[in-house]
Amino acid sequence: xxxxxxxxxxxxxxxxxxxxxxCKPISGHDYLFWYRQTMMRGLExxxxxxxxxxxxxxxxxEDRFSAKMPNASFSTLKIQPSEPRDSAVYFCASSxxxxxxxxxxxxxxxxxxxxx
Amino acid sequence: KNEVEQSPQNLTAQEGEFITINCSYSVGISALxxxxxxxxxxxxxxxxxxxxxxxxxxxxxxxNIQEKHSSLHITASHPRDSAVYICAVRxxxxxxxxxxxxxxxxxxx
Numbered sequence: 001x002x003x004x005x006x007x008x009x010x011x012x013x014x015x016x017x018x019x020x021x022x023c024k025p026i027s028g029h030d031y032l033f034w035y036r037q038t039m040m041r042g043l044e045x046x047x048x049x050x051x052x053x054x055x056x057x058x059x060x061x062e063d064r065f066s067a068k069m070p071n072a073s074f075s076t077l078k079i080q081p082s083e084p085r086d087s088a089v090y091f092c093a094s095s096x097x098x099x100x101x102x103x104x105x106x107x108x109x110x111x112x113x114x115x116x
Numbered sequence: 117k118n119e120v121e122q123s124p125q126n127l128t129a130q131e132g133e134f135i136t137i138n139c140s141y142s143v144g145i146s147a148l149x150x151x152x153x154x155x156x157x158x159x160x161x162x163x164x165x166x167x168x169x170x171x172x173x174x175x176x177x178x179x180n181i182q183e184k185h186s187s188l189h190i191t192a193s194h195p196r197d198s199a200v201y202i203c204a205v206r207x208x209x210x211x212x213x214x215x216x217x218x219x220x221x222x223x224x225x
Contacts, residue, residue, distance in 0.1 A: 107151075
């Protein structure tokens with residue numbers, strides 16, 4: 001497997017524009033997580049899915065952020081409209097938890113977003 | 117106050133030295149992760165622990181559940197070990213990870 005695949009790797013956009021980040025988890029994994037990393041706040045969980053269903057979105061900053069997982073192999077994180085304070089690296093991670101498996105996390109390479 | 121405390125925040129050592137990074141947490145957990153992040157790079161999971169000790173190459177991770185403490189050791193450190201090491205815990209009954217602030221390790225040749 002190629003691991004967790006994220007796109008784009010880098011995105012520069014202007015304030016007010018819509019941003020869509022994409023993630024393909026490792027095949028067979030049943031959990032998918034979206035994290036945001038900034039210098040000020042470190043790593044923060046935004047939302048996670050289990051079997052394509054959003055379980056906890058309490059980390060999503062505000063209504064400008066939305067995430068979907070239409071199937072087991074694809075998820076999107078959308079920001080509309082984007083603001084400069086959204087500039088960060090966004091990581092997607094997936095894991096497999098069944099029975100005794102305690103769920104090692106596999107991270108994508110991250111999407112570095114800059115909002116001007 | 118961060119519920120996951122790491123120490124030290126920064127560590128500089130000479131190549132070949134034995135390195136220890138510590139992580140303490142406040143309540144019961146189901147798992148503890150050690151992550152590695154190189155400058156400008158992605159995040160790699162080094163270990164996931166729920167008890168005892170794990171070893172992978174020059175890296176060793178231990179956890180003491182009673183004391184709520186974990187350590188990451190690097191033997192025969194090398195400049196390529198220079199990275200930020202992050203401790204993260206998964207609390208009982210919850211899939212969310214709580215992250216430490218990270219330890220920036222620099223190994224000088």
